[in-house]
Structures are given as structure tokens and as C-alpha cells.
Amino acid sequence: MPTEMMLRYFEKQPGKSIFTAHELYLQKFSGMTEAAFLKALERMSYKGQLIRLSKGVYCKPAQTRFGTAAAGEHEITSYFTGENHRYGFVTGYHLYNKYGLSTQISKKVEVYSKKSPAMRSTVQHIQIYKLKSFYRPNMLSMIEFLEILEHYREIEDLNQKAFMKYCSMAVKKFDENVVGKVYLQMGYKKRTLAFLKNILDIYQVSNTLKRYLNGTSKYQIPKWKEYYGT
Numbered sequence: 001m002p003t004e005m006m007l008r009y010f011e012k013q014p015g016k017s018i019f020t021a022h023e024l025y026l027q028k029f030s031g032m033t034e035a036a037f038l039k040a041l042e043r044m045s046y047k048g049q050l051i052r053l054s055k056g057v058y059c060k061p062a063q064t065r066f067g068t069a070a071a072g073e074h075e076i077t078s079y080f081t082g083e084n085h086r087y088g089f090v091t092g093y094h095l096y097n098k099y100g101l102s103t104q105i106s107k108k109v110e111v112y113s114k115k116s117p118a119m120r121s122t123v124q125h126i127q128i129y130k131l132k133s134f135y136r137p138n139m140l141s142m143i144e145f146l147e148i149l150e151h152y153r154e155i156e157d158l159n160q161k162a163f164m165k166y167c168s169m170a171v172k173k174f175d176e177n178v179v180g181k182v183y184l185q186m187g188y189k190k191r192t193l194a195f196l197k198n199i200l201d202i203y204q205v206s207n208t209l210k211r212y213l214n215g216t217s218k219y220q221i222p223k224w225k226e227y228y229g230t
Contacts, residue, residue: 003040005029010049015062016071018079020117022056053124056117073109076123080113085137088113091147100162101148102155134185141173143182149199150192152222163224171203183212194219 092110
């Protein structure tokens with residue numbers, strides 16, 4: 001029976017392990033129809049053998065002395081980003097906190113992931129955005145740089161000294177080929193690229209980013225240079 005096959009599979013999985021239905025079907029259970037597979041997942045979820053975290057996303061419950069427990073923020077984020085950011089990355093205030101740019105804490109976690117089952121989905125309080133297949137882990141440092149510059153004006157209680165420290169580190173990892181690919185694939189604003197070019201020029205990092213910009217346009221670049229050298 002299909003359900004028995006699935007039960008044997010899940011018995012071997014650790015508690016709080018997460019999976020997306022479509023991906024698991026293709027990897028392990030494509031010998032049955034997808035409709036039957038999804039129906040079996042529903043039955044197992046109803047019986048408490050699995051926990052439905054959101055549409056198309058399930059986890060195996062862990063057994064604790066307090067009863068069953070579902071996967072939490074750490075497990076969900078780790079699943080969608082993968083080991084060494086293989087599948088994606090965290091952005092928003094979790095990123096800003098990582099570099100000490102703000103002490104503000106957000107209850108919402110924002111993740112870009114190639115494993116996302118939809119263009120945009122919510123798993124508990126975690127917002128997950130579909131990341132295109134172009135992404136590779138070696139792009140992460142440039143993506144983080146662009147993410148921070150894109151949302152610079154929106155970061156509450158921005159620590160300018162921490163921002164300058166971050167910039168002095170980030171410019172050393174500048175890779176124009178990666179920035180060009182990321183810019184085209186992720187739709188960052190031209191003013192963000194102009195902001196990046198401005199920072200690179202101040203730090204005397206060679207670049208040809210002007211090829212992406214309109215020479216007659218005046219981009220609104222934040223007033224950050226007054227902190228340079230502090």
C-alpha cells in the first residue's frame with residue numbers, strides 16, 4: 001500500500017525534518033500517482049503522523065516529554081537556505097542584525113530560497129520568496145551588499161559606524177560579474193547600483209558599473225560619505 005511505503009520512509013526520518021511535497025514525490029514516490037501521494041499526506045497529517053506547516057510543506061513531528069513538537073524557526077530557515085547557503089539566504093532585519101547595522105528585531109523572517117514551493121509563501125512567521133535557479137552560494141556576499149543598499153533608507157536605527165565597517169569589508173569581496181548577474185536576475189533598482197558605484201569609487205575599487213546606469217539621470221544616493229573614515 002502507498003501509505004505503508006510512506007510510513008516506512010518517514011519512520012527513518014528524524015523528528016522536525018521538513019520536506020516539500022512535490023520535491024519528495026519526484027525524488028521518492030514517483031512510482032505512484034501524485035494525486036494518491038498527496039491524498040496519503042493528507043491522511044497522515046490528519047492522524048498526526050505528519051504536521052502541515054503550510055501549503056505543500058510538511059514536517060515529521062518530534063516526540064518530547066511535553067508531547068509532539070513541530071519544526072520551528074531554526075529548522076525551517078535551515079531547510080530553505082541549506083548547508084552553507086546552498087539553496088538560499090536570509091534577508092531583512094536578520095541580515096542587518098548579522099552585521100550590527102541595527103538593533104531592531106523583526107518578528108518576521110525573510111528568506112529567498114530555490115526550494116520554495118511557490119513564488120511567495122509563508123511558513124509560520126517566515127516569509128519565503130522563490131529564488132531563481134541562477135543562484136550559487138558564492139554570490140551571497142554580493143547579494144547581501146545589494147540587499148543592504150537597496151533597503152538602506154528603510155533600516156530603522158541604522159548604525160552608521162557599523163555600516164562603514166561593513167562597507168570596508170564588503171568592497172574587498174566585490175565581483176563585478178556576480179553583481180551584473182544578480183542585478184539583472186533579482187531586479188534591484190538602478191539607484192541601488194548607483195549607490196554601490198558611489199561606495200566603490202570612494203574606496204577606490206575599480207569598476208565599470210556605469211554601463212548599467214543612465215548617464216543623464218541623477219540618482220538619489222543617500223548621504224553616507226560624511227561618515228567615511230570614522
